[in-house]
Amino acid sequence: MAEREPLVRPTESGPYCVAGDFYIDPWRAVERAVITHAHSDHARRGAKWYLCEASGREILQERVGTQGTIETLPYGATTTIGGVQVSLHPAGHILGSSQVRLEHQGEVWVVSGDYNPTHASGSCVPYEPVRCHTFITESTFGLPIYRWPSPEQVFGQIHAWWRRNQENGIASVLPAYPLGKSQRLLAGLEASIGPIALHGSVKTYAPMYERAGVQLAPSVTLSEATVPEIKGRGLVITSSAAQEVGLIRKLGGVSWAFASGWMMTRAARRNRDFDRGFVLSDHADWPGLLRAIEATGAERIGVTHGQVHEFSRYLREQGHDAFVFPTRYVGEAQGEGLQEDAPAAANEAI
Ligand SMILES: [Zn+2]
């Protein structure tokens, strides 16, 4: 039997579904784009038509502007694009993040986007495995060293750090990527400990999460007016420190920490710009990747977006039919100051 044409293939503009004539997370201007989620390395301006999950619509609009049309699908609903059945399934990464399921002539592919099957986040619908013949998986943390502690444990550490800072009469500062990580922190923080302030740079998306029904801890905006309330006892979530050094300086003594999956690496932990590092990621860790791949039952696994060579080699050694699916991966949120999940963030954040 002749090899079938792949349902999705890499192109100069991004992953392309030939049979349906549309792209998934394209990086160039195209006619039709199915978007896994609104992080800037997945959702770019310039498409004439976008499809995303319904709860992520407002965020995508904010990201891509008003030039193109945005259509939405709720999780699990199916639409047909050029003869290909398309549905979106929870990826557990950020609000509205989806795995894209494609079905054409009995063949099923799932493109994961970024996904977090390891620990459910309080700020989005938990990841759900989807059965398929071919699974395209991200591999941001596709090395055995990456194993996340439970979020309960991590939030316990964050709260203990915050309380200790209060005892020492200083404020706590947590830089976090404005979309996704900031809201995950807000959904997990214990507001009874003290006041929480958001710097202007991380304020945009919280109301969108709340309108989508996500419960976030109450917060104020960090400003001249709120500095006295935050000083000595509050917790500030900010994007990159460079922009707000003025206001943070007005808080007097502060302790800086950083929350990311990269905190598992020694280099990140040793970074002296931070007093504390917390391991909190919105991506799959190593055991999460392996479990997720098994759960799809896929015969073929395409590895993209991260540790592609190491992870695909490991999968082949385990007997999987695994291949590298090329992408123009540059890490989350390149060019936005603080990168959500890149090691460089630890250096750039101050
Ligand atoms: Zn992402």
Ligand SMILES: [Zn+2]
């Ligand atoms: Zn990504």
